[in-house]
Amino acid sequence: MVSMVKLSPSRANDFQNCPLLFRFRTIDQLPEPLSIDAVRGTIVHTTLENLYDLPAIERQLPQAYELWREAFAEISQNDKYRELFDAIEDISVWSNESLFLLDKYFALEEPVLLEPTERESHIEFDLQDGFKIHGYVDRIDVAPSGEIRIVDYKTGKSPREGYEQKAFFQLRFYALIIWRTRNIVPRKLRLIYLGDGRILEDSPTENDLIATEKKIVAIWKAIEAAFDSKNFPPKKSKLCDWCAHQSLCPEFGGTPPPLPLP
Structure with missing residues (x-):
């Protein structure tokens, strides 16, 4: 019987893309390596969220840059992300690429007009x-x-x-x-x-x-049926190239761990 009673769009997509990946992420809750692109996304999302805390007239690109620097400073001091940032060859180039995303945002929307x-x-x-x-x-x-x-x-x-x-x-x-x-x-x-x-x-x-x-x-x-049968088959696709769990996947010669008991 299904013990998970909530479904998000990301987990629904996981199941459609690969039931075994859904199992690894949702049931086994296996750890996955952090991605510097995901961290970039987190910092930009935080910046845009905080931008709308400012009075409308202050929602300008220079202020967005400053908010980005504040979010970056906070997350870069977190030990969880230290290895990721240490591996970046040129942090100034990476930062400028991230700030350029804010340039694009301001070309697409006018924050001073939005509430x-x-x-x-x-x-x-x-x-x-x-x-x-x-x-x-x-x-x-x-x-x-x-x-x-x-x-x-x-x-x-x-x-x-x-x-x-x-x-x-x-x-x-x-x-x-x-x-x-x-x-x-x-x-x-x-x-x-x-x-x-x-x-x-x-x-x-x-x-x-x-x-x-x-x-x-x-x-x-379909998720309920997979739980009932205890069968979450792999589904090979181009997405496998980015999967962190190939060593546990039958499609790549691996063996999944025993299914956790409810």
């Missing part, structure tokens, strides 16, 4: 029989008319042509929660890709969110 209603907000909904879906939203904007826009920052590059709709699964997941908990379908979903300076937008309908709900329920039922 986000929520930032880094945790949302959740009891979908059925105690099964909850949840997530953390970078930003929620609410217009005077009451229309809602969900915004997510990405420090990487936008998906190539033909993969845009797949990229919106995360935000449709969040939109479903907001619809079910606030009785309003978000008007806009906005993905901001700082890696190549692109914005992707989607305007979901009720039917879109019903389809998303059905997809999530289907994923959950």
